[in-house]
Amino acid sequence: MKELKILAVVVFFALVTYWLVEPYAHGIMHKKVDTKSFAYSDLDETTKGVMSKTGDASRGADLIVNGGCTGCHSVNVASIPAAMDAVSAAGAFGVNPPDLSNTGVIYDAKFLAELIKNPAHALNVEHKFAPESGKMHPMVPFYGAGGDIDQEIADMIAYLKSISVKVEDVTPAMAYEDACARCHTVDFVNYTYTGKIPAFKSKKDELAFEINVLEYEDSLKAYMGKLPPDLSMYYLSRSPHYIRTFMEDPQSYLEGTSMPRVGVTADSAEKIVEFMADSADSKRHQRDEIGTYVIYFSIIFAILAILWKKEVWRDLK
Amino acid sequence: MAQFTKATSVKDWLNQRLAIEKVEKVMGSEYWIPKNINFLWAMGMILAFLFLLLTVSGIFLLMYYQPHVDTAFYSVNYTIMSEVDFGWLWRHIHAVASSVTFLIIYIHMFTAIYYGSYKKGREMIWITGMLLFVTFSAGAFSGYMLPWGQMSYWAGMVITNIFSLGDLQFNGLVEWIRGDYAPGQAFLNRFFMLHVFLLPLAIMGLIGLHFAALRIPHVNNQDGEEIDFEAESKKYLAGDKKGSKVMRFANDFLSKDVMVLGIFLVFFFYLVFFHYTFALDPVNLDPADGLVTPKYIYPEWYFLWSYEILRPFSVNIGLIAFGFSQVIFFLLPWLDRSPNTVAASRRGLFKYWFWLMLINMIVLTAMGKLPPKDPFSTIGLISAVLFIVMWLALPFITKNEKKA
Amino acid sequence: MKESSRRGFMGKVLGAVAGLGAIGSLVAMKKSWDPLPSVKAAGFITLDMSVYVDNELVTKEWRKKPIFIMKKSAEALKKQTQEQSARDVVVDGNSYMVAIGLCTHLGCIPAYKKAEEEFLCACHGATFDSSGQVTKLPAPRGLDIPPFKIDGSNLILGEVGPEWQKMKDNGITL
Numbered sequence: 001m002k003e004l005k006i007l008a009v010v011v012f013f014a015l016v017t018y019w020l021v022e023p024y025a026h027g028i029m030h031k032k033v034d035t036k037s038f039a040y041s042d043l044d045e046t047t048k049g050v051m052s053k054t055g056d057a058s059r060g061a062d063l064i065v066n067g068g069c070t071g072c073h074s075v076n077v078a079s080i081p082a083a084m085d086a087v088s089a090a091g092a093f094g095v096n097p098p099d100l101s102n103t104g105v106i107y108d109a110k111f112l113a114e115l116i117k118n119p120a121h122a123l124n125v126e127h128k129f130a131p132e133s134g135k136m137h138p139m140v141p142f143y144g145a146g147g148d149i150d151q152e153i154a155d156m157i158a159y160l161k162s163i164s165v166k167v168e169d170v171t172p173a174m175a176y177e178d179a180c181a182r183c184h185t186v187d188f189v190n191y192t193y194t195g196k197i198p199a200f201k202s203k204k205d206e207l208a209f210e211i212n213v214l215e216y217e218d219s220l221k222a223y224m225g226k227l228p229p230d231l232s233m234y235y236l237s238r239s240p241h242y243i244r245t246f247m248e249d250p251q252s253y254l255e256g257t258s259m260p261r262v263g264v265t266a267d268s269a270e271k272i273v274e275f276m277a278d279s280a281d282s283k284r285h286q287r288d289e290i291g292t293y294v295i296y297f298s299i300i301f302a303i304l305a306i307l308w309k310k311e312v313w314r315d316l317k
Numbered sequence: 318m319a320q321f322t323k324a325t326s327v328k329d330w331l332n333q334r335l336a337i338e339k340v341e342k343v344m345g346s347e348y349w350i351p352k353n354i355n356f357l358w359a360m361g362m363i364l365a366f367l368f369l370l371l372t373v374s375g376i377f378l379l380m381y382y383q384p385h386v387d388t389a390f391y392s393v394n395y396t397i398m399s400e401v402d403f404g405w406l407w408r409h410i411h412a413v414a415s416s417v418t419f420l421i422i423y424i425h426m427f428t429a430i431y432y433g434s435y436k437k438g439r440e441m442i443w444i445t446g447m448l449l450f451v452t453f454s455a456g457a458f459s460g461y462m463l464p465w466g467q468m469s470y471w472a473g474m475v476i477t478n479i480f481s482l483g484d485l486q487f488n489g490l491v492e493w494i495r496g497d498y499a500p501g502q503a504f505l506n507r508f509f510m511l512h513v514f515l516l517p518l519a520i521m522g523l524i525g526l527h528f529a530a531l532r533i534p535h536v537n538n539q540d541g542e543e544i545d546f547e548a549e550s551k552k553y554l555a556g557d558k559k560g561s562k563v564m565r566f567a568n569d570f571l572s573k574d575v576m577v578l579g580i581f582l583v584f585f586f587y588l589v590f591f592h593y594t595f596a597l598d599p600v601n602l603d604p605a606d607g608l609v610t611p612k613y614i615y616p617e618w619y620f621l622w623s624y625e626i627l628r629p630f631s632v633n634i635g636l637i638a639f640g641f642s643q644v645i646f647f648l649l650p651w652l653d654r655s656p657n658t659v660a661a662s663r664r665g666l667f668k669y670w671f672w673l674m675l676i677n678m679i680v681l682t683a684m685g686k687l688p689p690k691d692p693f694s695t696i697g698l699i700s701a702v703l704f705i706v707m708w709l710a711l712p713f714i715t716k717n718e719k720k721a
Numbered sequence: 722m723k724e725s726s727r728r729g730f731m732g733k734v735l736g737a738v739a740g741l742g743a744i745g746s747l748v749a750m751k752k753s754w755d756p757l758p759s760v761k762a763a764g765f766i767t768l769d770m771s772v773y774v775d776n777e778l779v780t781k782e783w784r785k786k787p788i789f790i791m792k793k794s795a796e797a798l799k800k801q802t803q804e805q806s807a808r809d810v811v812v813d814g815n816s817y818m819v820a821i822g823l824c825t826h827l828g829c830i831p832a833y834k835k836a837e838e839e840f841l842c843a844c845h846g847a848t849f850d851s852s853g854q855v856t857k858l859p860a861p862r863g864l865d866i867p868p869f870k871i872d873g874s875n876l877i878l879g880e881v882g883p884e885w886q887k888m889k890d891n892g893i894t895l
Contacts, residue, residue: 003355010357010424013679020683021618022595028687029613188395233394237602280602282399290406291590297745298583301738305572305579308731312572315558316352377753400759402752568732575735 033245033252038266043114043122049150050113055158063156067145069100077101077163086194090216093138094223096182096193104160105167106178111263112160116142116153123260124251167267172275175268179247180231183220183259188232188279193220224258235280240273247272345567349550351538352564358536359577360425366578367418368520370410375513377407382463384509386502389465390604406589412596413589415457419619422450430649431671433541433658438534440650445527447647452519457617459512465505466601467611473500473508475614483633499607541658613688621685622678626705628689629698638705645708652711655718666714670707677703765879767872770812778833780822783867783878787822787830789840791851805852807893808866810884813874820853820864831864840864866894 064070065080072089074082076099082089086096103112114122119139120129129137145152165174176186177195190197193216200206221227234243245252247269250259264272277284324330331337342348381401383392397404426446429435435443458476462469477500481491496503535546544562553561564570588596595618600611616624627639645652657664661671677700684697764784773779775794780787793801793809793816801809809816824831824842831840831849839856840849847860854863870882888894 006355006357013675014420014424017618017679017682018595020679021621021686025683025686187391188399233602236597237599239599280394283405287405287409287590291586294586294590295583297738297742298579298586301735301742302576302579302583304731304735304738305576308735309572309576311731312568316564316569317559377750380753396757400757402755403749404753406749407753572732 031253033242035241035245036248038108038248038264038269040108040110040114040263043110046118046121047110047113050117050153050157051110053148053151053154055151055154055156055161057155057158057162059152060155060157060159060162063145063152064100064159067142067152067156068140069156072097072139073100075100075163087212087216087219090193090219090223094219095138096216097139098178098182100160100163102164102170102174102178104157104162105164105170106175106265106268107263108265109157109161111261112157113153115139115263116156117149122263124249125258125260127256128258170268170271172271172278175264175271176275179262179264179268179272183224183228184231186231186276186279193217228259231276231279233280235273235276237280240277243273243276244269345571346565347550348566349546349553349563350536350566350570351542351544352562353538353540353542354536355539356573356577357424357428358570359574360421360428362574363421363578363581364418364425365524367414367421368524370414371418372517374407374411374414375517377401377404378411379513384463384506386465386505386605389463389505393464394602409589409593409597411460413585413593415460416596416617416619417585417588418453419457419617422453423619426450426646427675429537430674431661432537432539433653433660433664434537435650436653436656436658439530439537441530442527442534443650444647445523445530449520449523449527450646451643452516452523454620456512456516456520457619459508459516461601461617462500462505462508463512464601465605467603467605467609468598468601468614470500470605470607471610471614472616473504477504479627479636479639483636537658539660541660615686618682618686621683622681625681625685625697626701628685629694629701638701641705641708652708653715654712655715657718665718667718670711670714674704674707677707765877768876768878769874770815770817770876771874773817778835783821786867788867788878789818789820789822789833789853789864791818792816793818793851797851801852805850805854807891808852808854808863808888810866810869810871810876812871812876818852819866819869819876821867822864824860825855825862825865826860862895863893 061078064075070080071083072093074080078101082099084092089096107115111122118141120126120137123137125137129135142149142153142156173196176191181191181195182193185192192213194213197209200209217227238246242253247262247264249261250257251261262269319333321333324333328337378393378397381392381396381404383389383396393408397408399405429443429446458472462473473495477491477494480494481487492498495501496507535544538544542562546563549561549563553563553565558564598617600613603611615621623639623642626642627635629635630638653667655664655667661668680696680700681704684693684700687693689697766781766783768781768790770790770792773790773792775792776797777791779790781790782788798806798816806816808818808820810819811817822830824844824847826842826845826847829842829844831842831847833840838851840851840853842848842860845859846857847855848857849860849864850856852863853866855861866885866888867878868881869885870877870880871884885894
């Protein structure tokens with residue numbers, strides 16, 4: 001039993017070292033940010049009026065079309081096309097405004113209510129558009145169409161919800177494309193600012209596409225201050241928890257960053273994380289499955305090795 | 318010329334030409350090992366097995382890795398991890414095995430220090446072992462450059478800068494090592510060469526030498542007892558297996574090696590499949606960027622103690638301290654002036670020296686990773702000074718040790 | 722004696738289990754050698770057959786090999802033998818010669834001699850007629866026809882369609 005004691009000493013020192021250099025050191029180095037469960041409770045006060053109303057989708061449809069939204073946003077499911085292509089839109093606004101087809105399901109309703117009324121506040125980027133800077137958030141706030149503005153916003157949200165797909169039909173790629181793709185590329189799965197990169201028939205088409213991407217990048221860089229990073233490896237180089245809490249409030253990690261709050265629902269956030277996992281760690285399911293078999297095999301091997309040793313040593317001791 | 322007769326079997330045919338029976342005896346069945354040893358004596362076999370795993374997994378990584386600054390990161394993190402079937406397996410095995418190799422090397426080293434296995438004719442075992450430690454360190458460092466992530470780049474920058482030797486300002490030497498003013502294509506290519514060719518070759522040669530150095534002095538044992546291997550092996554061969562103090566390497570001790578290896582592999586594969594992140598630092602999963610230094614920069618855990626000996630001092634003193642820490646272990650057989658080859662527990666002051674050295678090196682390791690601010694930098698400074706003082710004191714505390 | 726055979730037994734069981742593990746890892750090793758998915762995906766190309774001109778040889782690349790394509794004119798079709806016609810790929814009513822442009826002897830690329838209406842392999846002198854049938858040794862058989870599938874006026878190389886399957890079954894191509 002002396003050997004077990006020696007083993008205990010070895011394991012003890014190894015574990016202490018591990019604990020010090022991994023969990024302890026990383027706990028000291030990295031800020032701990034707790035998730036707020038995508039509740040957006042800081043918006044409770046300002047959106048109380050909207051949230052208490054029941055929206056009417058048909059009136060909302062009128063407001064969206066006549067209230068100016070479609071001047072910048074397309075609504076593909078309602079056959080309302082974009083006013084300009086993605087590159088020109090980025091040139092005009094800094095970033096391509098999103099299509100509204102699935103806005104109602106991907107984003108949180110409270111967040112949308114605030115976004116329509118006061119975009120810079122909803123997006124947590126007021127520091128960037130302070131009045132004295134003379135800069136305006138490219139999305140124009142909705143000042144009301146003459147009636148009760150809270151009721152009107154509730155109608156618009158009801159409309160957006162009515163046209164979007166069901167929550168169970170939102171794929172990881174849809175959630176990612178809507179919420180992140182207009183500012184971030186994901187090289188590993190061939191995603192750029194306009195979605196998945198298509199197959200090209202000729203080198204000329206490919207180069208033309210790349211020039212478009214570079215032009216889009218220039219506008220984006222000017223608007224954001226620097227080029228937002230490629231997200232191919234973020235699932236591993238950061239962590240799922242980091243991605244979630246970062247989406248909830250980028251300011252909690254990078255104070256003063258121009259990245260807006262993403263405003264997605266908890267469900268969409270999970271899908272975005274899954275999309276990023278498929279890019280960075282696409283073989284994770286295979287690894288888990290094979291890992292289990294290998295561990296079982298190793299245990300059987302170890303047991304047999306112990307038995308063999310016992311038999312060989314029977315004569316020796 | 319030797320006499321060759323018509324072979325009666327394949328074995329006989331080989332035996333006439335290669336003396337395989339004799340080789341088997343010398344290497345296995347009549348290579349005598351003391352019985353009085355514990356599982357710590359199986360660490361060498363585990364290291365040999367880990368080196369095999371590193372070689373095999375390395376071969377498969379080499380088939381797809383591209384040593385180019387523009388494609389290295391992509392070839393590792395996308396091609397190998399996502400495209401190549403089982404590519405992730407080789408990478409995880411390679412990363413985890415390199416980290417675990419150092420864990421086992423440290424256990425192996427401290428076992429030798431504890432039992433005095435570097436004395437009385439065993440000096441060459443210790444020196445070749447230390448050379449292996451240095452070549453493995455160089456292998457680990459050069460391998461760490463290859464994915465060309467942020468940590469690769471900045472570790473390459475910082476470590477090669479050490480060769481400017483502080484105020485001596487040997488910048489020409491730094492640029493010679495890099496082949497450029499900053500780590501770039503030439504740098505990546507030469508570290509690739511070192512990692513896949515020169516260092517493995519050196520390691521293989523040194524492993525041979527390390528094993529050869531064991532033959533004459535034989536393996537030490539738990540009590541440092543001097544065994545008459547000649548007489549004890551005769552006893553064994555005469556049938557008194559129980560009474561003999563020695564056993565065959567194969568299959569007697571081999572069965573224990575395999576048993577320890579089997580138990581170790583459960584732990585190892587758990588790390589490979591379910592707990593590999595400690596060996597794949599997240600910071601290195603960002604592509605190299607020569608214009609942005611990561612917020613925290615630290616080497617892999619096995620270099621932390623020597624890194625911490627460099628860090629708390631001003632540049633010149635730090636380099637001297639670092640140089641001291643790199644060579645001092647080589648001198649252990651001569652710094653320990655006691656003739657006693659026994660376990661540290663029976664060696665008076667050395668007993669305290671051993672445990673304090675172990676704990677101090679763990680403290681240095683932890684402080685090397687933590688950000689350089691108080692209280693960590695103060696603790697690090699004290700530990701580094703203590704490390705140097707303890708080595709300088711070693712000859713004095715062992716000189717007057719009583720015969721155990 | 723009995724005891725020693727039992728001792729051997731445990732060692733054998735352990736050896737057998739270790740062998741299983743080694744075979745398992747060989748499976749992973751074999752798979753790591755396989756062509757990458759991106760390589761395999763690039764093994765399918767679609768050709769628009771309506772753009773080709775009568776009697777003009779066009780060379781396309783498919784799986785890093787040259788593919789000869791020649792649209793046959795009405796006169797050429799009239800002259801053709803039964804065997805030659807059997808090798809035609811018919812897309813949208815037009816007949817084409819479609820073949821892998823590698824000599825079936827040792828893999829050189831034969832050159833097309835327009836005047837003689839034949840392919841000559843410079844390496845060892847084999848010739849093929851304009852349908853790809855071998856006319857002079859040492860080539861063992863006519864030019865191979867790549868697996869294809871007809872899709873309207875398009876030809877998809879790499880996919881196996883019923884027309885190609887029929888040619889293969891009739892021994893026209895390998």
